[in-house]
Structure formats: C-alpha cells, structure tokens
Amino acid sequence: xxVHTYNKAVRDLIPDIIRAQSKECMVEEVPPQDxxxxxxxxxxxxxxxxxxxxxxxxxADIQEVIRAxxxxxxxxxxxxxxxxxxxxxxxxxxQKRLFLKTxxxxxx
Numbered sequence: 001x002x003v004h005t006y007n008k009a010v011r012d013l014i015p016d017i018i019r020a021q022s023k024e025c026m027v028e029e030v031p032p033q034d035x036x037x038x039x040x041x042x043x044x045x046x047x048x049x050x051x052x053x054x055x056x057x058x059x060a061d062i063q064e065v066i067r068a069x070x071x072x073x074x075x076x077x078x079x080x081x082x083x084x085x086x087x088x089x090x091x092x093x094x095q096k097r098l099f100l101k102t103x104x105x106x107x108x
Contacts, residue, residue, distance in 0.1 A: 008045070009038035011064070036072050039065055 010027070018025045030038065043065045050058035070080060 009035065009042045032072050036069065039069050039072065043069070 015025050015027050043062065046058065046061045046065055050062060066080070067077060070077060
C-alpha cells in the first residue's frame with residue numbers, strides 16, 4: 001500500500017470523498033492559529049493553481065480560502081468589501097489596465 005503525504009489544509013468534505021473511494025486517510029482538527037498558518041499556505045497554493053490554469057473554478061477556490069481566513073480572524077466579507085471599495089475610491093481599480101514603467105524623482 002502506497003502512502004501519499006499531503007500535510008495541508010483541505011475542505012471539510014475531502015475526507016468523506018476520499019473514504020467514498022474506498023481509501024483511508026488521516027486527518028486532524030488543528031487549533032485556529034495553526035489552521036490560519038495552513039490557510040496562508042493554501043492561499044499561495046490556490047493562487048499558483050490559478051496562475052497555471054486561469055479559470056473561474058480556481059478563483060472560487062481562492063475566494064473560499066479568503067472566506068475561511070476572514071472567519072478565523074473575526075472579520076467578515078462585508079468588512080473586506082468595504083476596504084476594497086475604499087481603496088478603489090482613493091487609489092482606483094484596474095479598469096484602465098495601466099502598466100507603470102518608470103518614476104522619475106528629482107535628487108536621486
């Protein structure tokens with residue numbers, strides 16, 4: 001029997017899905033602060049997957065990880081959206097597709 005080691009955060013139903021395939025898996029519930037660290041790694045993993053395969057499915061995975069991080073840190077999607085809106089008002093969004101090439105500063 002071959003053992004695959006993952007050591008990563010997974011969605012709640014993944015163990016059930018694995019067991020439904022007649023496989024065994026070991027999972028453990030970890031404390032919130034430890035899980036937050038795992039979610040940070042999971043976010044990087046999901047972003048890399050989106051970069052390799054830019055799809056709505058991969059964006060949805062990123063969003064799910066962000067929702068979990070918000071919940072663990074005591075924040076809400078509404079709070080996040082308010083900050084996003086505030087930044088869009090003060091700094092703009094990305095609608096113009098601008099690419100900054102250089103900045104000239106006197107005295108440097």
